[in-house]
Amino acid sequence: NKVPKKDYSFSNRGKTLEDELDESNAFYLANKIAVIHKKPVPVQVVKVDYPSRSAAVIREAYFKTPSTTDYNGIYNGRHIDFDAKETGIATSFPLKNIHAHQVEHMKSVTEQGGTAFLIVKFTVSGRYFAVPFDLVERAWERMESGGRKSIPLAELEEEAVEFKAGYLPRLDYLKAVSRFGIS
Amino acid sequence: NKVPKKDYSFSNRGKTLEDELDESNAFYLANKIAVIHKKPVPVQVVKVDYPSRSAAVIREAYFKTPSTTDYNGIYNGRHIDFDAKETGIATSFPLKNIHAHQVEHMKSVTEQGGTAFLIVKFTVSGRYFAVPFDLVERAWERMESGGRKSIPLAELEEEAVEFKAGYLPRLDYLKAVSRFGIS
Ligand SMILES: [Mg+2]
Numbered sequence: 212n213k214v215p216k217k218d219y220s221f222s223n224r225g226k227t228l229e230d231e232l233d234e235s236n237a238f239y240l241a242n243k244i245a246v247i248h249k250k251p252v253p254v255q256v257v258k259v260d261y262p263s264r265s266a267a268v269i270r271e272a273y274f275k276t277p278s279t280t281d282y283n284g285i286y287n288g289r290h291i292d293f294d295a296k297e298t299g300i301a302t303s304f305p306l307k308n309i310h311a312h313q314v315e316h317m318k319s320v321t322e323q324g325g326t327a328f329l330i331v332k333f334t335v336s337g338r339y340f341a342v343p344f345d346l347v348e349r350a351w352e353r354m355e356s357g358g359r360k361s362i363p364l365a366e367l368e369e370e371a372v373e374f375k376a377g378y379l380p381r382l383d384y385l386k387a388v389s390r391f392g393i394s
Numbered sequence: 395n396k397v398p399k400k401d402y403s404f405s406n407r408g409k410t411l412e413d414e415l416d417e418s419n420a421f422y423l424a425n426k427i428a429v430i431h432k433k434p435v436p437v438q439v440v441k442v443d444y445p446s447r448s449a450a451v452i453r454e455a456y457f458k459t460p461s462t463t464d465y466n467g468i469y470n471g472r473h474i475d476f477d478a479k480e481t482g483i484a485t486s487f488p489l490k491n492i493h494a495h496q497v498e499h500m501k502s503v504t505e506q507g508g509t510a511f512l513i514v515k516f517t518v519s520g521r522y523f524a525v526p527f528d529l530v531e532r533a534w535e536r537m538e539s540g541g542r543k544s545i546p547l548a549e550l551e552e553e554a555v556e557f558k559a560g561y562l563p564r565l566d567y568l569k570a571v572s573r574f575g576i577s
């Protein structure tokens with residue numbers, strides 16, 4: 212007996228940002244717009260059982276810290292590399308959501324000519340931003356030299372590309388990414 | 395769900411092709427030549443214990459069939475996507491080493507302007523080939539229309555790019571890939 216929740220953005224609000232991105236990537240793939248996949252969660256497997264007549268069962272394993280971002284792929288000949296970040300904070304994006312090795316990785320990708328960025332969702336307001344790596348990097352360096360530990364919403368409004376949730380695809384984030392350096 | 399066996403009887407002292415590629419990718423990364431990573435093995439996690447004061451332990455999980463290739467990344471602005479295949483067969487590369495969904499994936503990547511290929515190692519002779527997707531695709535289609543189920547060594551010698559193992563990097567496979575369509 213679920214009571215449908217009031218919904219401002221076409222679909223149910225219980226979906227995580229990663230669910231929304233997976234759906235969008237499936238749409239992009241089916242429509243030959245882009246080939247973007249989420250990487251599997253890295254796991255250190257310690258013990259595996261091989262029961263006869265059935266599949267191997269992992270009996271002991273541990274989650275590892277990812278050394279890169281979660282998503283990559285290709286869009287119109289461009290290498291795309293990004294991570295998805297949700298925050299419950301209303302007025303800024305806390306940099307503690309990013310790991311130093313992710314910043315390093317995005318920097319390496321950028322140096323090779325790829326397009327690296329974050330997709331940030333503010334869960335309270337339901338606002339989405341595609342945040343180019345150069346903005347992430349500037350904020351990161353500011354923090355490292357003793358400045359604030361977050362990117363203020365006002366900075367995102369000015370320098371990132373905001374986009375809205377829709378229907379097909381759920382999140383047309385690659386359209387937002389196409390506007391990096393333009394808007 | 396095969397667990398790759400290590401083979402210690404050849405001159406590379408037990409290193410699998412994947413070990414050799416991981417080393418080479420570490421060299422490429424450290425020298426800012428390319429950013430290529432192996433994707434984690436996909437695992438379906440069913441049960442996780444959360445012991446107090448220590449890390450979460452996965453107690454039941456299963457290996458999943460990967461839906462893409464194992465490696466991707468960026469090299470000189472080009473999106474790179476490939477899989478590594480070892481074979482103990484001496485005179486041909488059996489196509490049963492490739493899954494239909496990998497062929498589909500490499501086709502999608504190629505359509506988006508990426509560079510998709512296989513790295514094939516013949517373990518008996520220690521020969522390595524970078525095999526461009528168009529050759530893979532032709533062999534695959536030949537098999538599907540009732541033809542042979544492998545790519546003969548002679549065809550690889552003629553249409554793929556052979557390369558030798560070295561020191562740093564262990565496998566300079568991206569140099570071989572740069573010669574696609576030239577040699
Ligand atoms: Mg993430």
Ligand SMILES: [Mg+2]
Nearest residue numbers: 464477478479
């Ligand atoms: Mg493989």
